[in-house]
Amino acid sequence: MAKYLFAVLLSMLCSMNVYSADDKGTENIAYYGFEPDIVTNYISNRKKLGFVKISVELMVKDPEHLVLIEHHDPLLRAAIVEVLGNQAEDKVKSLTGREDIRRECYETVNRLLEAETGKQLVVNLLFTKYLYD
Template identity: 55%
Template sequence: MTKSLASRFIATALLVSSAFAPAFAQDKANFAYLGLEPDIVTNYIGESSKKLGYVRVTVELMIYDVDQLEIAEHHMPLLRATAIDIFGRQPEEKVKSLTGREDIRRAILKALQDHMKKETGGEVIKNVIFTKYLYQG
């Protein structure tokens, strides 16, 4: 009888705690998303200096807080120019490989966070997401 009662108590406690867990997680996260529009379309360095490829990427920025969305929108020209500059300096093998693509994404994220920290005092941007990634070279 004691085992049965203890089992019921534990089961009830787990159900109650799991019911409230998503509510707490939603209260804590107040992220916003902002797209760099239009898509980033730029050249990258081909196999030889005579050959250029091009890349077209749809970029979404994950903003730490909805309240910072207006700040990010205000700095949109700087954010776009930074992403275009980083893509334009990449070699073909980096643009075409999955690991290279991740390296590019991280480089863009770091550069955008550094720019926003310099301009606003905070990083503002939590993550960079590529939702479309096309290249030709």
């Protein structure tokens, strides 16, 4: 019985597809982080001014795209600030609203990069820090 089980396990191992980082077709994911963090105001329901501070990371498929993204950093930062500044307090403070804001920032960044470079360079946009008051 043990020999049979060993043979089955060995055949399963041999049939698995194992890929290393050196194989063709694998992607070299890279990240671009905006420094310093993005801080801006948002539309508050109260008389008090609301603000949000976020850290943003852009995920790209090719590390060579980082040069293009760095070149367009001021444009992308301004677009993210504009998206955040147009949000209502309820949206900024809710988890589903935060995801909607992240998605809107992602779409805006890719639209701007496509207009500037002819390609959609960003695979994903992540908020690694999200503070609000």
